[in-house]
Amino acid sequence: MSLCLACGFCCDGTLFNRVPLAEGDDPSLRVALKVLDGQHHGVQPCPALDGTACRVYAQRPLTCRRYRCLLLEAHESHEVSLEGAKQVVEETRALRAALAEAMGTADSGESVDRARARSTSLSEPARQALTRLERALAFHFLGQRSQRR
Numbered sequence: 001m002s003l004c005l006a007c008g009f010c011c012d013g014t015l016f017n018r019v020p021l022a023e024g025d026d027p028s029l030r031v032a033l034k035v036l037d038g039q040h041h042g043v044q045p046c047p048a049l050d051g052t053a054c055r056v057y058a059q060r061p062l063t064c065r066r067y068r069c070l071l072l073e074a075h076e077s078h079e080v081s082l083e084g085a086k087q088v089v090e091e092t093r094a095l096r097a098a099l100a101e102a103m104g105t106a107d108s109g110e111s112v113d114r115a116r117a118r119s120t121s122l123s124e125p126a127r128q129a130l131t132r133l134e135r136a137l138a139f140h141f142l143g144q145r146s147q148r149r
């Protein structure tokens with residue numbers, strides 16, 4: 001299984017809460033991504049995500065085609081093995097699960113977005129769990145080269 005099929009963080013709401021659409025994108029994506037008239041982005045968790053797979057992969061938005069997180073770049077340049085990269089994904093997933101547990105919610109990218117929105121009113125354990133998760137996401141996945149949203 002490829003790294004991205006073992007991950008999905010850039011589609012499921014863990015990293016981002018929207019996907020900008022470009023003029024060259026397939027118009028049918030507006031239906032698949034449930035984009036409302038006048039809006040120029042799809043929401044995340046992405047409605048086209050099936051587990052960790054993209055249901056509209058062949059027509060996916062330009063933003064999605066171009067995106068490379070730091071971990072994927074490191075793996076593609078042979079700095080990190082597939083096994084090592086998958087381990088990072090699993091460790092990060094465990095941090096997300098810990099956040100959900102501290103919040104008393106189901107583990108999902110959506111719960112991360114909810115935690116970010118309520119960050120000032122979170123319980124102390126949830127705030128600490130969110131901080132640990134954000135650090136891991138920033139260190140392993142995000143960076144200037146991978147900004148997209």
Ligand code: SF4
Nearest residue numbers: 004007008009010069
């Ligand atoms: S690009 Fe990065 S964040 Fe997105 S699915 Fe692949 S490994 Fe995960």
Ligand code: SF4
Nearest residue numbers: 011046048049054064
């Ligand atoms: S369209 Fe596909 S690649 Fe793009 S965010 Fe949605 S699931 Fe991910």
